[in-house]
Amino acid sequence: MDALVTTILLGIMQGGLYTLVGLGVTLTFGVTHILNFAHGEFITVGAYAFVLFAGALGAGLALPLALLVAGGVAAILYVVGFRRTIGNHLQGLAFSLGLLLFAEAFFVRTFTATPRSGPRIEGTVSLIGEEQLPVGRLVVIGVTIVVVVVTAFAMRRTWIGLALRACGDDEFAASTVGLPARRVGLYAFVVAGALAAVAGICIALVVPITPATGLSFLLKGFVVAIIGGLGSIEGTFVAAMMLGLLEALGTRYVEAGLTNAYGFVLMIVILLVAPAGLFNRRQVRAG
């Protein structure tokens, strides 16, 4: 019983991290139709920025700085690269894959492949029964829930959120109401970069980071964005939680060696049942 609670909490934490990553994938895809394979590198950028700034300036300052660095990197990459590939899927693919390879090599060269730890949240509490729950994981769950709720609220209530949804819905219609699609694409990348950085910081709070940290989460982020029905926030959240829980339960009770396979099985099953993803309400328009 206690082990089940711990396992479920672990699943929720993973699900929260997948949500943060998947939201970025879905948001940038929704607005710019770019599938950014280098999106995971924003996680790595955020994680390293957090660890390095925390060493020099303390964790309090490192938090906003890491968000700023990842958002800034995303903005620069959009302006110099991604923006020019809009409408040309092969170019976008080539650019983002090239960027991924470059970033991986850059991180290994600069930071080496040795795992690094930042300011970890250590210690455990016992909430239910005897089972000890790591505080760090509980903090991560809290942070991801708050960030996801704030993001969902901002998407509904703010002008930028409305712009992102409108451009994602129909780019031409958006241009008829005076929405600058290319600029809105920039907002999407900055928001995606910052969300990925939050994921990176959360990861750094509980485990050591390596240059490959982002890449492993990217694949899961893609899976949940696709299962959720690319472009849907609710879909991404639901899919991420399903994946996180499935992985945690499968690892604990079925076979730990298959952790990375569960998600892809889930994706295949769901896409067989609902080919457009769980929450894809996009309609095919005539003409």
Next chain:
Amino acid sequence: MTAQLEVRDLAVRYGQALAVRGVSFGIERGETLAVVGANGGGKSSLGKAVARLVGSTGDVLLDGTPVPRTAVAAVGAGVVYVPEGRMVFTQLSVADNLRAGAFSVRRKHDWEARRATLYERLPRLAERASVRAGLLSGGEQQLLAIGRALMAFPSVLVLDEPSLGLSPSAVVTVTDFLREIQQEYDMTVLLLEQNAAFAAKLARRALVLELGVVREVVDAATLAEPAPVPADAESAERQ
């Protein structure tokens, strides 16, 4: 009286193909000018060029000043295009569609007041304010698309085939709605329509566009008549 919207020698080119070839016309303030013609004649291209949604050569002047060359700035200058096929934001609520229409409007209470007026005029949309626009009927979506454009405070409204695919009763509703808002907001309308009978209900003058060229400028009333010889049809109707 000089034209409020003046189009001079407008041409639209897609690669090698010329969709609009040197079209010129003027529309007076508060007037509705129809552009009619068969599918592929260049109506949409003309309308999009006026609203700066596609590149063009030639001049588009609003009150004597060139309409800026980007779509964003053109909306800001008061030239707003309502797309063919409606193209509401299907996944956004009715209220959010209207809010998105006000993107170029700085002051919140301005567009909120306008939205309130719109809801009074179209209670059906008000009732369904929180419904996803994709779930509305075709006629409701057309009203919403026009309403969305109104939220940008247009002085020139470019309507691309507003009657397309609508039931006869929905066409009547849209016609009445267009008459009312044009009066109320003193708008100049460029109406692009394949349906000549519908165009005749709203416009007094019509350009006949064929293969991107204005073939003739006619009295729109003659468009509504089915007979090939207008004089005969006119006398027949009087009897």
